[in-house]
Amino acid sequence: MTHMLIIGGGLAGGTAAESLRDEGFGGDITVVAAEPHPPYQRPPLSKGYLAGDEGIDAVILHPADWYAERGIRLITNVAASTLDPAAHIVGLADGNELAYDAVLLATGAVPRMLPLPGCDLAGVMTLRRLDDSDELAAQLRGGRRRLVVVGAGWIGMEVAATARGFGNEVTILERDPVPLAAALGPEMGEVFRALHLDHGVDVRTSVDIERITGTRRAEGVVVDGETVEADLVLIGVGAVPDTALAEQAGLRILNGVLTDSALRTSAPDVYAAGDVANAFHPVLQRHLRSEHWANALAAGEVAARSMQGVPASLDDIPYFYTDQYDLGMELSGYAPLMRDAELVVRGDLEAREFVAFWVDAGRVVAGMNVNVWDVNETVQALIRSGERVGADRLRDTQMPIEDI
Ligand code: FAD
Numbered sequence: 159m160t161h162m163l164i165i166g167g168g169l170a171g172g173t174a175a176e177s178l179r180d181e182g183f184g185g186d187i188t189v190v191a192a193e194p195h196p197p198y199q200r201p202p203l204s205k206g207y208l209a210g211d212e213g214i215d216a217v218i219l220h221p222a223d224w225y226a227e228r229g230i231r232l233i234t235n236v237a238a239s240t241l242d243p244a245a246h247i248v249g250l251a252d253g254n255e256l257a258y259d260a261v262l263l264a265t266g267a268v269p270r271m272l273p274l275p276g277c278d279l280a281g282v283m284t285l286r287r288l289d290d291s292d293e294l295a296a297q298l299r300g301g302r303r304r305l306v307v308v309g310a311g312w313i314g315m316e317v318a319a320t321a322r323g324f325g326n327e328v329t330i331l332e333r334d335p336v337p338l339a340a341a342l343g344p345e346m347g348e349v350f351r352a353l354h355l356d357h358g359v360d361v362r363t364s365v366d367i368e369r370i371t372g373t374r375r376a377e378g379v380v381v382d383g384e385t386v387e388a389d390l391v392l393i394g395v396g397a398v399p400d401t402a403l404a405e406q407a408g409l410r411i412l413n414g415v416l417t418d419s420a421l422r423t424s425a426p427d428v429y430a431a432g433d434v435a436n437a438f439h440p441v442l443q444r445h446l447r448s449e450h451w452a453n454a455l456a457a458g459e460v461a462a463r464s465m466q467g468v469p470a471s472l473d474d475i476p477y478f479y480t481d482q483y484d485l486g487m488e489l490s491g492y493a494p495l496m497r498d499a500e501l502v503v504r505g506d507l508e509a510r511e512f513v514a515f516w517v518d519a520g521r522v523v524a525g526m527n528v529n530v531w532d533v534n535e536t537v538q539a540l541i542r543s544g545e546r547v548g549a550d551r552l553r554d555t556q557m558p559i560e561d562i
Contacts, residue, residue, distance in 0.1 A: 160185035162465055163248060163256055165238045165403065166264035167191025169199045169451060170432025172219040173458025174262050174465075179228050183466055187230045188256060190248070192237035195288055196222045201451050203291035204316035205481050209323055210295065217288060241407035243425035260427045260465040263404055263415060264458070267397035267433040267449060272308065277369055281376040282391045285313055297390050301325030306379050306388040308367060310337030312480055314394030315350060319482040322357050329360040329386055331379060336363060341493075345501055346514055346526065350482070353510065357483050362386075397449060399434045412436060414447045419471040420464045421457060429465055431457035440473045442492055452477040475538050485510055488534045491524020491541055499523055502549045504559075505530060513537065513559065520546035536560045 162178055164171045167189060175189050175197070191197060198218045206212035225232040233250070240249035241261065248256045269284035285294060294317070297303060301324045307314040310332035318328045334340070336347035337354070354361050362381070369380040376391035399414035410416045410424035414436035421429045421437060430437075432454040436447040456474045463470035478489045496516045505512030513533060516524040521544055525537035536559050540547065551562050 160259045161257065162187045163258035163261040164189045164264060165241075165248065165261065166266055166432070166434075167193055167195065167197040167232075167234065168264060168266045168432060169197070169219070169454035170266070170458045170461070171262065171264035172197025172199075173455055174264065174431065174462045175225070175230050176219070177459045177462035178465070179230065181462060181466070181468075183462075185259075188258075189225070189230060189232050190236060190238050190250065190256070191232070191234045193287060193289075194235040196220060196225065196232060196234065198288060199451060199454075200286070201479075203288060204285055204313050205320060208291050208295050208298075208317070208320045210299065238403055239406075241403050241428070243407055243409075243428050246427065258427070260429065262421075262461050262465060263409075263423070263428065263430040263434060264432045264454075264461075265400040265403060265434045268400050269393065270396040270398050272367065272370075272393055272395060274367070274369065278373055279370060279393075281372050281374050282308075282370055282393050284393050285317060286397070294390075294392070298324050298326055303327070303389040304387060305329070306331060306376075306386055306391045307394055308379060308391065309394040309396070310334070310350075310361065310363070311394055311396060312338070312341065312478075314392065315354065316480060316482055317392055317394065318354060318359050319357065322359060322483075327360075328358075329362065329388075330354065331365050331367060331381055331386065332361070332363045333365065333367070334363060337361065342489075342526070343496065343501065349507065349510060349528070353482060353485055397433065399436075399447065401434060404430065404434070412445070416445065419473060420469070421461045421472060422464060429461050431461040437472050440471055441475075442494070444494070446476070446492075446494070448476045450476060450478045475541050477534070477538075485529060486531075487526060487528045488537075489524065489526040490534060490538050491516060491522075491526075493524070495523035500549070502552045504553050504555055515540075515552050517547075517549065517552070520548075522547060522552070533559050536562075 237251045239251045336344045338347040365381040371378040378385045378387045404415045415430035417437045439446040460470045460472045499516035499518040502515045511529045514526045522540040
């Protein structure tokens with residue numbers, strides 16, 4: 159019987175397994191997950207789950223018996239350690255081997271570490287796994303701790319907001335002049351700086367991190383010659399694709415596992431999806447590695463089809479969301495095109511109720527709605543249409559957004 163093997167118990171892997179069965183695949187399916195949990199999604203780990211507002215059901219896609227009921231073999235707490243594309247065999251860390259007809263690499267990403275040569279980083283925390291979130295929650299729940307977050311990216315900013323919600327003292331240390339500068343550019347980054355300042359976070363930018371003090375537990379961060387004391391240091395300086403298995407298998411890798419838009423890698427019957435995959439985007443006509451929830455979901459579905467030989471293509475407009483304090487935001491668009499685009503704001507920047515458009519040669523390439531709801535589909539339609547639209551129309555709040 160045909161055997162579909164999925165490596166990785168994140169959203170991409172879990173979705174692929176579910177889609178295979180939903181679409182009527184009747185053969186064998188195995189999911190191999192290195193972590194001790196059934197496949198789960200990560201966004202709540204820095205938000206509702208970390209805050210204690212949501213339980214484990216908001217995190218795991220399905221309980222373990224759901225997989226058994228559908229005849230999906232779930233192997234947890236064991237990593238795949240070798241992949242032989244020619245022999246179609248995956249070796250597991252426990253010594254077992256699995257033969258496959260098609261295999262999906264959905265191994266995700268791992269936290270990037272700070273390049274601080276000679277510095278003991280054993281006592282710092284990162285947030286990627288469910289267990290990290292549990293550990294962090296245990297530390298933050300009582301409030302009154304001094305949390306230093308290194309890196310004003312999405313995860314750092316979300317953890318800062320959740321930690322403030324518990325009443326902890328929070329300092330953010332960022333190398334760039336503005337928070338979220340790489341994701342949003344300076345003007346929109348300032349919106350998030352103001353948000354955190356308003357909630358009592360000490361946001362320090364353009365700082366040079368020299369050292370982390372403490373051994374078993376980080377006790378401070380030395381920046382520009384000054385020590386910022388801490389009970390807890392969280393490093394949130396991005397993630398790197400987990401390509402260990404793909405490298406061992408000799409797959410083509412460039413900022414992740416290179417795939418075509420059907421998520422086929424350079425080896426026959428080997429697919430890659432989610433954070434680990436640098437997939438060719440048919441609209442952009444270039445490879446794009448997207449580290450977002452919506453991409454992992456869509457990619458899991460596309461991979462399931464591709465693995466069965468059904469034509470499929472990953473051509474969604476990248477989508478991301480965040481929740482921090484009372485601010486909710488959705489961002490749709492093509493990050494590589496945002497850098498040189500003109501920013502057009504519709505609505506009230508001060509009140510943090512607006513839609514920002516990134517416009518390149520008259521065309522909307524990205525749009526971000528902040529505390530404005532039910533507009534994301536319209537934003538996506540504007541991007542997808544590729545039509546030229548005047549900045550005045552985009553700005554004009556008298557005109558309904560769907561009429562732009
Ligand atoms: P992952 O979720 O990383 O899963 C990969 C899994 O594969 C891991 O469990 C790993 O242990 C396992 N694995 C790796 N190697 C092996 C191996 N050799 N054998 C077996 N298993 C292996 N995105 C948004 O759009 N919005 C958000 O608000 C948002 N918030 C986030 C908050 C946090 C704290 C984090 C960490 C991420 C957040 N993201 C968010 C990003 C989003 O969660 C990722 O894009 C998504 O998790 C990618 O899913 P994935 O399945 O590709 O990889």
